[in-house]
């Protein structure tokens with residue numbers, strides 16, 4: 282406890298010549314949930330996508346600085362499969378693959394070369410259990426994933442990420458496409474998942490940040506304005522801009 | 533009030549006009565089809581498929597060579613056309629999606645789809661038949677493939693672009709290499725569309741005559757040599773329909789019926805497969 286699984290040091294990020302993140306310094310505690318909030322366009326998604334190097338997919342993107350994951354610089358790693366199995370990501374709208382429920386969850390395992398049938402089966406079940414979906418799908422594992430409800434699909438995607446036993450999960454507005462009941466389930470699940478992972482979640486919903494997170498960070502125009510324990514953050518913000526934002530004065 | 537009545541009137545006018553034109557379209561289609569069925573189906577008999585051509589003027593005989601030739605030529609065209617069209621479309625929609633060259637190919641393919649097929653026939657005549665010194669089934673297949681590729685390429689491009697980008701990103705986020713993302717996720721997601729595209733492009737070339745006229749030409753005998761002229765159904769129909777003999781006309785009708793049936797059946801089968809896939 283108390284140790285930091287991620288340490289961001291002097292991080293700058295550029296889309297081509299356009300700088301979007303400015304000198305970010307921030308640590309993330311293990312087995313805790315950190316929420317990233319801030320007005321639209323402030324760079325939350327951009328920041329989140331640095332941790333699994335998603336920006337590498339597109340030409341012209343450039344990182345500066347360091348992101349230490351267990352003291353190793355993510356920005357210098359060159360095995361994306363390894364990195365992305367350790368740091369999983371869940372997107373805003375559910376992204377089930379066009380295959381069965383089982384194959385969706387097993388996808389990352391196959392990618393890592395795990396072929397042993399019983400092992401795959403066990404880990405798929407464990408992941409679905411972990412994502413609180415097992416009870417609902419155990420009788421139709423071979424049905425196409427597209428037939429699940431939105432909330433179920435989102436938990437399936439979480440299970441898919443969990444199957445490869447990640448240390449960190451990145452969530453980008455994971456509930457913004459879901460109804461309140463499905464949202465509550467995902468939030469509950471995130472809190473449960475703290476036992477086995479560290480979570481960073483981008484959210485537009487300040488109540489959500491307050492409900493689920495241990496730490497909250499406020500971004501504005503590509504800069505990290507303030508980060509603190511969630512309780513203190515919302516009750517005793519130190520910065521004037523943070524205070525204005527959480528009082529709903531802008532954004 | 534007055535305005536509203538006017539709008540309603542215009543609305544009704546447009547509705548009846550569009551219904552009328554729709555019926556007009558269907559009417560001609562049904563007219564052609566029924567004519568084909570009446571004249572074609574009655575002329576069909578087993579010897580059409582089992583017997584070979586007989587010299588002009590004699591009765592009897594069939595079009596066996598043309599059926600087999602058609603099958604061979606179209607098959608080779610499809611074998612050439614599908615991979616080129618599929619991979620080309622994949623390049624445009626995936627690997628080269630932001631590159632100028634991909635855009636150029638895409639525009640070029642668009643133009644290609646509107647080139648009259650007889651021009652493709654002459655082109656292949658110039659680049660293949662002339663240098664080789666003789667007509668050949670292979671040249672015919674290449675001509676059909678040239679027609680098929682841009683159709684296939686454009687459908688592939690459009691179908692792949694319909695797959696949401698977030699789905700690819702979700703796969704990348706698991707560390708999936710791009711080729712696996714394409715084969716295991718994008719193609720699978722676009723399967724329905726790709727299948728329709730393939731069927732449509734096969735149907736597009738199956739009934740072509742013009743590109744075969746100066747390429748595979750014709751052959752009075754059954755031939756399996758793709759390096760030689762080969763009879764095809766469409767060219768044979770063309771020749772028989774133009775000929776002076778009554779039994780030739782009958783056979784042309786019968787063969788037209790068969791080829792139309794083939795195109796219809798491929799389309800319907802394709803649709804059924806699609807439906808079945810959706811249900812699963």
Ligand SMILES: Nc1ncnc2c1ncn2[C@@H]1O[C@H](COP(=O)(O)OP(=O)(O)OP(=O)(O)O)[C@@H](O)[C@H]1O
Nearest residue numbers: 296299301319320321322323324325326327328485
């Ligand atoms: N691919 C890109 N190329 C260029 N600029 C980009 C790109 N993606 C995002 N940006 C810009 O970078 C800035 C930060 O965007 P980002 O998506 O990180 O914001 P965000 O905080 O996640 O916003 P939202 O709350 O709306 O999701 C914005 O000004 C955006 O316009």
Ligand SMILES: [Mg+2]
Nearest residue numbers: 325326327483
């Ligand atoms: Mg965002």
